[in-house]
Amino acid sequence: xxxxxxxxxxxxxxxxxxxxxxxxxxxxxxxxxxxxxxxxxxxxxxxxxxxxxxxxxxxxxxxxxxxxxxxxxxxxxxxxxxxxxxxxxxxxxxxxxxxxxxxxxxxxxxxxxxxxxxxxxxxxxxxxxxxxxxxxxxxxxxxxxxxxxxxxxxxxxxxxxxxxxxxxxxxxxxxxxxxxxxxxxxxxxxxxxxxxxxxxxxxxxxxxxxxxxxxxxxxxxxxxxxxxxxxxxxxxxxxxxxxxxxxxxxxxxxxxxxxxxxxxxxxxxxxxxxxxxxxxxxxxxxxxxxxxxxxxxxxxxxxxxxxxxxxxxxxxxxxxxxxxxxxxxxxxxxxxxxxxxxxxxxxxxxxxxxxxxxxxxxxxxxxxx
Amino acid sequence: xxxxxxxxxxxxxxxxxxxxxxxxxxxxxxxxxxxxxxxxxxxxxxxxxxxxxxxxxxxxxxxxxxxxxxxxxxxxxxxxxxxxxxxxxxxxxxxxxxxxxxxxxxxxxxxxxxxxxxxxxxxxxxxxxxxxxxxxxxxxxxxxxxxxxxxxxxxxxxxxxxxxxxxxxxxxxxxxxxxxxxxxxxxxxxxxxxxxxxxxxxxxxxxxxxxxxxxxxxxxxxxxxxxxxxxxxxxxxxxxxxxxxxxxxxxxxxxxxxxxxxxxxxxxxxxxxxxxxxxxxxxxxxxxxxxxxxxxxxxxxxxxxxxxxxxxxxxxxxxxxxxxxxxxxxxxxxxxxxxxxxxxxxxxxxxxxxxxxxxxxxxxxxxxxxxxxxxxxxxxxxxxxxxxxxxxxxxxxxxxxxxxxxxxxx
Numbered sequence: 001x002x003x004x005x006x007x008x009x010x011x012x013x014x015x016x017x018x019x020x021x022x023x024x025x026x027x028x029x030x031x032x033x034x035x036x037x038x039x040x041x042x043x044x045x046x047x048x049x050x051x052x053x054x055x056x057x058x059x060x061x062x063x064x065x066x067x068x069x070x071x072x073x074x075x076x077x078x079x080x081x082x083x084x085x086x087x088x089x090x091x092x093x094x095x096x097x098x099x100x101x102x103x104x105x106x107x108x109x110x111x112x113x114x115x116x117x118x119x120x121x122x123x124x125x126x127x128x129x130x131x132x133x134x135x136x137x138x139x140x141x142x143x144x145x146x147x148x149x150x151x152x153x154x155x156x157x158x159x160x161x162x163x164x165x166x167x168x169x170x171x172x173x174x175x176x177x178x179x180x181x182x183x184x185x186x187x188x189x190x191x192x193x194x195x196x197x198x199x200x201x202x203x204x205x206x207x208x209x210x211x212x213x214x215x216x217x218x219x220x221x222x223x224x225x226x227x228x229x230x231x232x233x234x235x236x237x238x239x240x241x242x243x244x245x246x247x248x249x250x251x252x253x254x255x256x257x258x259x260x261x262x263x264x265x266x267x268x269x270x271x272x273x274x275x276x277x278x279x280x281x282x283x284x285x286x287x288x289x290x291x292x293x294x295x296x297x298x299x300x301x302x303x304x305x306x307x308x309x310x311x312x313x314x315x316x317x318x319x320x321x322x323x324x325x326x327x328x329x330x331x332x333x334x335x336x337x338x339x340x341x342x343x344x345x346x347x348x349x350x351x352x353x354x355x356x357x358x359x360x361x362x363x364x365x366x367x368x369x
Numbered sequence: 370x371x372x373x374x375x376x377x378x379x380x381x382x383x384x385x386x387x388x389x390x391x392x393x394x395x396x397x398x399x400x401x402x403x404x405x406x407x408x409x410x411x412x413x414x415x416x417x418x419x420x421x422x423x424x425x426x427x428x429x430x431x432x433x434x435x436x437x438x439x440x441x442x443x444x445x446x447x448x449x450x451x452x453x454x455x456x457x458x459x460x461x462x463x464x465x466x467x468x469x470x471x472x473x474x475x476x477x478x479x480x481x482x483x484x485x486x487x488x489x490x491x492x493x494x495x496x497x498x499x500x501x502x503x504x505x506x507x508x509x510x511x512x513x514x515x516x517x518x519x520x521x522x523x524x525x526x527x528x529x530x531x532x533x534x535x536x537x538x539x540x541x542x543x544x545x546x547x548x549x550x551x552x553x554x555x556x557x558x559x560x561x562x563x564x565x566x567x568x569x570x571x572x573x574x575x576x577x578x579x580x581x582x583x584x585x586x587x588x589x590x591x592x593x594x595x596x597x598x599x600x601x602x603x604x605x606x607x608x609x610x611x612x613x614x615x616x617x618x619x620x621x622x623x624x625x626x627x628x629x630x631x632x633x634x635x636x637x638x639x640x641x642x643x644x645x646x647x648x649x650x651x652x653x654x655x656x657x658x659x660x661x662x663x664x665x666x667x668x669x670x671x672x673x674x675x676x677x678x679x680x681x682x683x684x685x686x687x688x689x690x691x692x693x694x695x696x697x698x699x700x701x702x703x704x705x706x707x708x709x710x711x712x713x714x715x716x717x718x719x720x721x722x723x724x725x726x727x728x729x730x731x732x733x734x735x736x737x738x739x740x741x742x743x744x745x746x747x748x749x750x751x752x753x754x755x756x757x758x759x760x761x762x763x764x765x766x767x768x769x770x771x772x773x774x775x776x777x778x779x
Contacts, residue, residue: 148685173734245735276730318732342733363733 001065001090003037005057007100010086011078013044013057014071016205016228021071022048029114032068035088036112037061040227045118046071047231051198052118053205056227067096067109077105119231121222123215127161127187131210131225137168138203140179140328140358142196146172156193156235158242163189169242170196175321175362176242177328182355192221193239198232205230246361247344250337252310254283255350258334260304261288262326268292268300269319278365279319283338284312315341316365325360342366375547377485377496377519378616380526381466381503384514384535386479387419387450390458393512394451404445409435411447415630418450434675461511469503474616482523484616500542520545524612525553527563532556550610554581562607572596584608625659626667627652628717634673636712642699643771648718649698650755651764653691656720657756662687664722666694668701671715680705686731687724690748691755694720 014033022030025048034045038061045054067090077098078086086100098105138157146154151173158169167180202223206212210225216234223230265279268290272278282289283306290302315338326334331349338345346361383389387407392400399405403423409415413436420429420438427442435447459478466473469492472484485492485499492499500517507515516539518529525545533543545553554562559581560570576595578584585608593601606612627648635641645668656663667681680701688694698718734743758767 171735173736174732176735240736242735273730276732278730316730344735361735363735365730365732 001035001037001067001088002063003042003059003061004085004087005042005059007078007081007083007086009057009059010042013042013055014075014078016055017044017046017053018071018075019046019204020048020051020053020201020230021046029068029110030116031071032110032115033071033074034066034068034112034115036066038064043227045115047116047118049116050195050233051201052229052231053201054118054229054231055205065090066112067094068112068115069096069107069109073107077107118229119217119220119222119233121215121217121220121231123213123222123224125188126213126215126224127190129166129183129212129214131206131212132208133166133181134206134212135203135208136356137166137179137181138196138199140330141168141170141177142199143324143328144170144172144175144177144360145196148172153193153235153237153239156195156239157199158239159190159192159194161187161190161192169239171240171242174318175325175360176245177325177360178242178246178358180357190216191239192216193235193237194221195232195235198230201230201232245344246359247337247339247346250339250343250346252283252308252313252339253335253337254288254306254308254310255333255335256288256304256306258326258329258332261306261334262323264288264290264302264304265319265322265326268302269323271298271300272319273297276365277319277321278316279322280314280316282312282314283308283310285309313338313341315345317345317362318365321362325362328360330354330358375486375521377488378521378523378526379483379485379496379500379503379517379519380476380523380530381462381481381483381507381515381517382530382533383462383479384516384541385419385421386459386513387455388421389513390451390455391448393458394454395448399446399448402446404442406435406438406442406445406447408450409438409447410449413439414632420445458511458513462507462513462515465507465510466503468506469499472616472618474618482526482616485519497542497544500544504541514541516541516543518543518545520553520610521547521550522610522612523614523616524563524607525550525610528553528557528561528610531561545610551585554608554610555585557581559584559608565604565607581608624719624721624723625652625655625663626717626719627655628669628715628719630671630715631713634712634714635716636710638703638706638710641706641713641716642702644716645698645702645718646695646769647772648716649695650691650769652718652720653689653694653752654756654759654764656723657689657752659723661723662689663694663720664724665720666697666701667719667721668698668705669715669717669719670702670705670713672709673712673714675714676709677715678705678709683722684743686743687722688744690744690752692748692751693744 017033025031030048036043041056042059043054043056081100081103084101086098089097091097094109094111096107096109142157145157154172160167165180165182169178205228206225213224215222219234221232221234268279271294272292273294280291285308286305288304288306292300325347329349331352333350335348335350336345342364344361344363346359348359388405391407405421406417406424406429408418415435417429417431417433417435417438419431424442424445429438429442439445455478463473463475466481466483470483470485470488474482476482496519500519504515504517507513516530516533518526518533520526520529529543529545533539533541535541559565559573589602589605592605596604664687665681665683667679669679671677682697682701755767
């Protein structure tokens, strides 16, 4: 194998792929990146067996071939190299010489035969979505997935593909995020449960202007644009009936300036309990009061003006759940709708100039007596 | 430091407590046996809870399988543990000790820390004299011999109590006078100091510290450089007998547990799970009785070869209802069994990080189905109903269907 590539090209390719390389693994070859030189250029691939990322960068290939190289070291070396041509040649089966200007490195690789093959996903039958739509969905929804191992299904994002729209839903059982985006190029109907880590890769690897082709096999999902591909394992099992828990009759509706409520929650949240992060919200016409009382720590009160003319209501929330949602709301004002102190509250953007529809909901905290 | 400024702490430690109680309960039987083993059964099952000093001379130790103990000491008599009497006498001892100081901390069934600081006006400045008085009164009123150690910290009192034991030719009291702490610590091997375990000793040996004397030569900064900030500072104080922990009267329960050694080793997973559920239900009921909730659960297995393994997990929110506790206990047991599937002689479950049940904030869930580690209203109501039944009819009043033995057909 013998090829020349610019430092920038190689760096870009490695950055895309390196994120899928596991930091800790029991299978040593997974810490490596598969480097394949051919007439098409230089293909770089990495995987942690759950997610695989592969991309091609332009290179002048003199002699095709392939090898795997330690990802971390390769990335570090390329990062430190000056902006110039990098010449890579194999010396023997697994030894690689890397030269750039007067810098020379010799790296030991692992045979490419040990590198796992990528999941067989046939792109013949595929959906087509814009990367911009996908990024919007991922960016607003995937945060809400659960990190607890007890219910693996909630560790994934539900992705519903329909004739005229696609929707992502994620929840950890305490809060939920849901977004719909209209679709023009219809494909077949599907419900996929995708690990958020894979979606993060998709968000990172593809540019906002890309048109992405998506295809599935039985257990895997593939994303493709040009020569760049992302594959992920799908999470199996039925997703809980989220529609049933989205309240329809929340009639106590407050319209609130997003930054103002976020600042207030952050302020009083300082003295909230480390375990429950509880903040109490008291709504009365025109006013929202915040109070925190944490035994052994202290108390805090705050107040902001809001637009609200419903009955007074007091409701307790985990401050972190509120902040996570508020942070992602795409408008200056948000609408917070409630029904009762022990029922789910919904948060939605107000006056969002976008074809997408976004809704989050959060369950309150309750005092055990 | 002036003697009157320093703490005056005693540790009263019963001499072979279970043996003494067993003898008091049965003066004609166990009371006449010199070679006495308490715990397990004469056919060699179970483990030794305690043994008479005469039997200990044969190498019998507590927590040893009774079968092994009988091989070492064939002439010994084995009697069961008189649990009820042990608890009663322990309480009686505590009441007597509280006459000497309001600050009595029960460290175990037969060990009591007594903070005597500030009692000089009442009992005189001689701690040895006071300790002798305490010993005399406890022996007279309960029939139980105690050894008492004393010093300026709980750590010193604990080590001194070991030196006070009568079988070591002492008269049952050993007091480390203020100022003599370091001299006293020099008498000990590193591994004899509480909380310095075999692993730590190994680590100390690797860095060239074989005994207290060598360790005393290092200053605090050197210790920190060798073992890190926290351990270094702690160890520096430890080997000087310094221990800031206070005698805590009425210390709350740190954990509650339920465990059992089986009559025969159990290999069958279904059988183990059945036992575990019974233990879990009991310990959950104990937690509820104390109006507490637990944050952490541990399952312990001791295999036939005495290797012991433990698995723990933490609940997202504190719980006390049967369902989440039993479910998590099963998960932990399965994890342990997956790692090693050998016959089991002992199984136990414990709940810790206990906090008062009321006033806790609970995150409500979106989905009606219960999540791991979260108890639903239904769970709480159900557990309360079970508690009401057991209060009236005892623990056998209501049991899981799996615990019911199938009735033999006529």
